[in-house]
Amino acid sequence: MATLQLREVKKHFGPVNVLRGVTFDLHPGECVALVGDNGAGKSTLMKIVTGVYSATSGSVILDGEDISGTPPGAIRELGIEMIYQNLELAGQQDVTANIFLGREPTRTIFGLATNIIDFKTARDQAEDMIRQLGARLPSVDIQVGKLSGGQQQSVAIARALTFSPKVVIMDEPTAALAVREIEHVLDLIKELKSRNIAVILISHRLTDVFEVADRIVALRQGTVIADERTGETTMQDVVAHIVGAH
Amino acid sequence: MTDANPAAPMRAQGLAAFMREKSALRLESLIVLALLVAVMSYASPYFLTLANIFNIVLATSTIGILAIGATFVIGSAGIDLSVGSIMAFAGVVGAMVAAHLGLPWWLAVPACLAAGAFAGWINGLIVAYGGVPAFVVTLGMMGVARGVALLITDGQAVYGLPEALIWLGQGRPFGIPVPAIGFIVTAIILHFVLTHTRFGRHTLVIGDNEHGAMAMGVPVRSLRIKIYALSGLTAGLAGLFTMARVNAGDPTAGMNFELAAITASIIGGTHLFGGRATILGTVIGALIMGVLQNGLNLLAIPSFWQQISIGIVLVAAVWLDQLAKRGVE
Amino acid sequence: MKNHLTIAALGAAVIVAPVTAGAETLLYGAILKTPANPHWNAMTQGIEDAAEELGVEAVVSTVANEGAAEQQLNNCETMLLREPDALIVGAINSNILLPCLKRASDQGIAIVDLDYNLDRTIAEDAGVTVTFTAGNDGESTGAVGADFVAEQLVDDLSGPVLVLEGLPGNPVGAARGKGFRDRMAEIAPDIGMTTLNGDWDRGKSANITNDTLQRNPDLKAVFAANDTMALGATEALLAAGLDNVIVVGVDGTSDAIQSIKSGRLTATVGQFPYLVGKRSVELLTEKFQDHTELDSYQSTGQSVITQSILEDGSDEMIQYLR
Ligand SMILES: Nc1ncnc2c1ncn2[C@@H]1O[C@H](COP(=O)(O)OP(=O)(O)OP(=O)(O)O)[C@@H](O)[C@H]1O
Numbered sequence A: 001m002a003t004l005q006l007r008e009v010k011k012h013f014g015p016v017n018v019l020r021g022v023t024f025d026l027h028p029g030e031c032v033a034l035v036g037d038n039g040a041g042k043s044t045l046m047k048i049v050t051g052v053y054s055a056t057s058g059s060v061i062l063d064g065e066d067i068s069g070t071p072p073g074a075i076r077e078l079g080i081e082m083i084y085q086n087l088e089l090a091g092q093q094d095v096t097a098n099i100f101l102g103r104e105p106t107r108t109i110f111g112l113a114t115n116i117i118d119f120k121t122a123r124d125q126a127e128d129m130i131r132q133l134g135a136r137l138p139s140v141d142i143q144v145g146k147l148s149g150g151q152q153q154s155v156a157i158a159r160a161l162t163f164s165p166k167v168v169i170m171d172e173p174t175a176a177l178a179v180r181e182i183e184h185v186l187d188l189i190k191e192l193k194s195r196n197i198a199v200i201l202i203s204h205r206l207t208d209v210f211e212v213a214d215r216i217v218a219l220r221q222g223t224v225i226a227d228e229r230t231g232e233t234t235m236q237d238v239v240a241h242i243v244g245a246h
Numbered sequence B: 001m002t003d004a005n006p007a008a009p010m011r012a013q014g015l016a017a018f019m020r021e022k023s024a025l026r027l028e029s030l031i032v033l034a035l036l037v038a039v040m041s042y043a044s045p046y047f048l049t050l051a052n053i054f055n056i057v058l059a060t061s062t063i064g065i066l067a068i069g070a071t072f073v074i075g076s077a078g079i080d081l082s083v084g085s086i087m088a089f090a091g092v093v094g095a096m097v098a099a100h101l102g103l104p105w106w107l108a109v110p111a112c113l114a115a116g117a118f119a120g121w122i123n124g125l126i127v128a129y130g131g132v133p134a135f136v137v138t139l140g141m142m143g144v145a146r147g148v149a150l151l152i153t154d155g156q157a158v159y160g161l162p163e164a165l166i167w168l169g170q171g172r173p174f175g176i177p178v179p180a181i182g183f184i185v186t187a188i189i190l191h192f193v194l195t196h197t198r199f200g201r202h203t204l205v206i207g208d209n210e211h212g213a214m215a216m217g218v219p220v221r222s223l224r225i226k227i228y229a230l231s232g233l234t235a236g237l238a239g240l241f242t243m244a245r246v247n248a249g250d251p252t253a254g255m256n257f258e259l260a261a262i263t264a265s266i267i268g269g270t271h272l273f274g275g276r277a278t279i280l281g282t283v284i285g286a287l288i289m290g291v292l293q294n295g296l297n298l299l300a301i302p303s304f305w306q307q308i309s310i311g312i313v314l315v316a317a318v319w320l321d322q323l324a325k326r327g328v329e
Numbered sequence C: 001m002k003n004h005l006t007i008a009a010l011g012a013a014v015i016v017a018p019v020t021a022g023a024e025t026l027l028y029g030a031i032l033k034t035p036a037n038p039h040w041n042a043m044t045q046g047i048e049d050a051a052e053e054l055g056v057e058a059v060v061s062t063v064a065n066e067g068a069a070e071q072q073l074n075n076c077e078t079m080l081l082r083e084p085d086a087l088i089v090g091a092i093n094s095n096i097l098l099p100c101l102k103r104a105s106d107q108g109i110a111i112v113d114l115d116y117n118l119d120r121t122i123a124e125d126a127g128v129t130v131t132f133t134a135g136n137d138g139e140s141t142g143a144v145g146a147d148f149v150a151e152q153l154v155d156d157l158s159g160p161v162l163v164l165e166g167l168p169g170n171p172v173g174a175a176r177g178k179g180f181r182d183r184m185a186e187i188a189p190d191i192g193m194t195t196l197n198g199d200w201d202r203g204k205s206a207n208i209t210n211d212t213l214q215r216n217p218d219l220k221a222v223f224a225a226n227d228t229m230a231l232g233a234t235e236a237l238l239a240a241g242l243d244n245v246i247v248v249g250v251d252g253t254s255d256a257i258q259s260i261k262s263g264r265l266t267a268t269v270g271q272f273p274y275l276v277g278k279r280s281v282e283l284l285t286e287k288f289q290d291h292t293e294l295d296s297y298q299s300t301g302q303s304v305i306t307q308s309i310l311e312d313g314s315d316e317m318i319q320y321l322r
């Protein structure tokens, strides 16, 4: 059964129709590449999945349950994580705070749950996560704003993977990276797939897409104009879908 | 996954960089405070005595408590211009409860706090759900709270409080003024709240990147409401102490105190556009202003010099900070 | 159709206004400060009571707060439309109303300055003729305060004495402080005096009093340019365990009177704004009806109010407290 199903998702911002009914499925361990021209509606669609925006109509279904309209925090609890195009990091806070943002481990006092943050647990786990990712950061205590673009991307990725998600959405995760770092992201996606995690990859780099994606969904002006298995299409075809030559 | 050489590890470059890294506390503001204390001690033999130190903390307590609330608000990239008025409003409500309504004196305490928190909560509600900029909402509340305070008192101070209530403003257990104790205790509690609780950390995060916080599941709206309610609550507390200290609920109390509170917080290192703030820094900022005022009073220097010097210290503290930052980067 | 109606309505308003103003009854327009301040409330009462007693008409306009100078100018302009016989003016500052008052002067409207808020030299330079000033000038008020303090301290006139003025740059507070110091220096040339600005604020005045006590633990007296500051100083002194320091304020506000009654504040130099308003209307009416020549400065009386006076009612002025 599909992990995530989008059904006729529509969205308009005022008079502007951004999504005109998008439907596709995502299966466990599968990587779907979402491609399309600038402004095609890719980020908007994914923000609807994560609850940042609410759809005008249509539904988002996770493991058979309609989760449309669920707020972002609850969506994350359900196992959907997204690495946003602009990363959405808090630059003046440290790495640990960013990784645990919204999900800080708390302490109990005399057996009672409190809102007091358990910094030691958070810090240890953050370090662990960074090490597992093989990311090289000077320290998890450093302000994120002082890290390089690639390092910041690592933090955003670490944040998405710390809570064993079912679905990971990556919105142009390689845009800011050097060649070697891009390889790492692609390896990571393969690793996620092998752990049966479903991945949606938004990217303008078709070579990346063809390396890791199982399926390619092309959006144009808010509609799906192609949904093909990677092995059954070619780069030229995909380019044609994106620019609308078909 | 970044295998590429990481940026050279940020080693603490001296104490200033260390403090910036660990606590957002400006070393500069501590230096300014130390300098002021040195100058004042030299200029006046009455300055550096235990009695005068308590005296300074007492005089700083009102602005200090307001500034602690302001630190949360500014830390969240908001602004609260209504705290001076809310302080007067809360003081008047508390005084009326104790002096006019024939209720037990101690009810004035929850009355002040509730009145302050309520006004702040209204601020928060409109900011969070009305989408009206905080500047406008709290500017409006500045007028409304002051106006209501004047209205319910007919412009007359509510005078003559029960002795037990006056003790809250005038008592000196172990020689320490009660409002000074209140200020210090508030600072300690809210320091802990800001640094150790999800509420406190999220406050700074929404000041840093509100949208990101929202995407990560931080309940931004209810958080904002809580932040403004907290600011109202501290204003209510300041109103309580001031009312008890001067034995009157004065509807004209706290004029322009919102600006003094913001000034103290900024001198103390709160980032004007949110994201970074410490209570310790704010306390130091408030003390700088208190020491200046106290010293100039001891020297009987007219008060326009106080205004001038506080203005200079404000700009100097922020400027020094900019210089130091440039030095580090 | 709609347009015609509007024009008709406007016309009616214009026609009605002069009729209600009435050529027979005298009309006085009062341009006061904010009703949030009890001082101006008492003033309004005095004006209205006197007008009713004498059968003249008084229209009172007020502004939102102590700083609303522009609004006061608008009120003045609007008041001129009613063609009053006199304007009774509590100006927010010494110059904002001058253009309006000049037109009033040109139209022969009498102008009463309340509480020395207008600067007579500046006003006359601007072509404004002030009929008279009603109230008490700040320096005389300060002097009355000094006489009282000196009387209390007669055994030891060495001081030190703290003088609290209002906001920096405010002429009323400065004049009261100066009047106090000048008279005090006459009586006791060697007395130690410190002057600071209490900004008309209770809490600030309490702070200053505390600070001054550090330097002068033997503080003998405090003279404050208004009651609010005097009350702040009183409470600070009591909190410090000092109940024998003389504290004198100015005004006679209700909280000051209560404080004096309960033995906290020593005294206040009562200003009786009610009487200022009342006397202004009475004097104007004398001028119009009996064509009396009036002195250019009309003192409306001030007197020191102490606990014993309040108890035995020995000063008849206390009936004018509001
Ligand atoms: N909050 C918003 N209000 C109004 N219009 C919006 C909003 N967000 C996005 N849009 C519009 O929706 C359209 C789709 O934007 P979106 O960011 O989803 O595109 P995209 O496919 O991610 O493009 P890119 O490849 O450039 O990232 C654009 O025309 C954009 O201007």
Ligand SMILES: [Mg+2]
Pocket (backbone or CB within 6 Å): A042, A043, A044, A085, A171
């Ligand atoms: Mg996008």
